Amino acid sequence: MAKTLLITGASTGIGEATARAAAKAGWNVALLARSEDKLNALADEIGEAAIALPGDATDHDFLADSVARTASHFGSLDAVFANAGKGVSKAGVGDGDPEEWRDMVDLNVMAVLYTAHAAIPELKKSKGQFIVTGSKAGRDHMKGSVYSATKWFVHGFAGNLAEEMREWGGRCTVISPGMVDTPFFDEAKPTKLQPQDIADAVVFALQQPDTSCVREIHLMPND
Numbered sequence: 001m002a003k004t005l006l007i008t009g010a011s012t013g014i015g016e017a018t019a020r021a022a023a024k025a026g027w028n029v030a031l032l033a034r035s036e037d038k039l040n041a042l043a044d045e046i047g048e049a050a051i052a053l054p055g056d057a058t059d060h061d062f063l064a065d066s067v068a069r070t071a072s073h074f075g076s077l078d079a080v081f082a083n084a085g086k087g088v089s090k091a092g093v094g095d096g097d098p099e100e101w102r103d104m105v106d107l108n109v110m111a112v113l114y115t116a117h118a119a120i121p122e123l124k125k126s127k128g129q130f131i132v133t134g135s136k137a138g139r140d141h142m143k144g145s146v147y148s149a150t151k152w153f154v155h156g157f158a159g160n161l162a163e164e165m166r167e168w169g170g171r172c173t174v175i176s177p178g179m180v181d182t183p184f185f186d187e188a189k190p191t192k193l194q195p196q197d198i199a200d201a202v203v204f205a206l207q208q209p210d211t212s213c214v215r216e217i218h219l220m221p222n223d
Helices: 013-024 036-046 062-075 096-125 145-170 193-204
Strands: 005-010 026-035 050-055 080-084 129-133 171-177 217-218
Touching: 005 062, 005 096, 013 026, 013 036, 013 193, 026 036, 026 062, 036 050, 036 171, 050 062, 062 193, 080 096, 096 129, 096 145, 129 145, 129 193, 145 171, 171 193, 193 217
Parallel strands: 005 026, 005 080, 026 050, 080 129, 129 171, 171 217
Antiparallel strands: none
């Protein structure tokens, strides 16, 4: 039976590329995002190996329901890629917008926690894997960057969760890219990392033998 991967932020960029790459590698994919039209189009493209679950990753009840629907539809949940995230338009602390911070923390921090909390019961059954999108910004101190601080949380949480999951044979991986050419940025950045590069890293982590846990993959653009 094919294994199943649930992806948040699956309608564009890294999530979309990962859905295609995982399906190509033989995985079923459960696609979560708010953009229902894009999500349905991607699921239609992938075919029977995909299920579209439109909704908000900051809603714990939605995530719990999506995990249950995924496990019921495909028979198991073997991995989760908590990829949904966002930045802010006003940089720094002094000039920052606290309402933007709240929205960003809800998605970059709370949604990761909610996704893990909702998925752990099913991942325990499959001795599965939790993968989360970190960032170079979660490894470096960046002047006044609240976004960077949320990614520092992600990196710390991923390491802590890996220690918890190993007690029952599970694994946790943080994917840490530098700048990626995604809709996150207003202008195309063709010389930077491409979504496919990150998708390939996720599939690599998923394909490791049971004896190996890739705790972190750090990628940088080669320009």
